[in-house]
Amino acid sequence: MAKFNSQAVQDMPHLTLYGAQLASAAAIAKAQEIQVPEDIAIVDASQQLLHFQRMPKAKYASIDIAINKAFTAAGFGLPTHAYKENVSPGGPLFGINNSNGGRFMTIGGGLPIEIDGRVIGAIGCSTGTPDEDRQVAQAGVDAVLAHVKKENGS
Known part of the structure; x- marks a missing residue:
C-alpha cells in the first residue's frame, strides 16, 4: 500500500494480527506464571477487536x-487504571463510564500499545484483580514493543 503524503489523508499505524498474537502469547505466559486465568482482548487503533483468548x-x-x-485504552490512549481518581462521585469524570454505550472501563487491566507516541492498539485483561490484570496486559504490551525494537535493529 502506498504511503500518503497529504494534508487531507493521514497514515495511521495499526497493530496487526501477528502483533496481537505476540501480545496474547506473552499475556498468557504471564497469567500462567501468576496462576490467574484471564480473558485477553486485543484491539487495533480503531478500537476494533483483533484477537481474543479465554483461558x-x-x-x-x-x-x-x-x-x-x-x-477504552485504545480509544482514549490511557491505561484504564488512570481514571480511578477522576471517576469517583464529585470527580471531574464522574459518569464517564456511561459513555460509549457503557463500554468505557475505569478498572485496571487495559493498556494502550504505543509506538513513537501513537496508539497502534490496546490490550485488555480481566478475571483477576485489577493489579493482576494489569500485569498480564503489560506482558502483552512489552512483547509487541520488544518485537518492534528487534525488527528495527535498536
Whole structure:
C-alpha cells in the first residue's frame, strides 16, 4: 500500500494480527506464571477487536470487560487504571463510564500499545484483580514493543 503524503489523508499505524498474537502469547505466559486465568482482548487503533483468548477457568462475565478495557485504552490512549481518581462521585469524570454505550472501563487491566507516541492498539485483561490484570496486559504490551525494537535493529 502506498504511503500518503497529504494534508487531507493521514497514515495511521495499526497493530496487526501477528502483533496481537505476540501480545496474547506473552499475556498468557504471564497469567500462567501468576496462576490467574484471564480473558485477553486485543484491539487495533480503531478500537476494533483483533484477537481474543479465554483461558480455561477464566470468568465468562469477564469477556466483555476485557474487550471493553481494550476498547477504552485504545480509544482514549490511557491505561484504564488512570481514571480511578477522576471517576469517583464529585470527580471531574464522574459518569464517564456511561459513555460509549457503557463500554468505557475505569478498572485496571487495559493498556494502550504505543509506538513513537501513537496508539497502534490496546490490550485488555480481566478475571483477576485489577493489579493482576494489569500485569498480564503489560506482558502483552512489552512483547509487541520488544518485537518492534528487534525488527528495527535498536
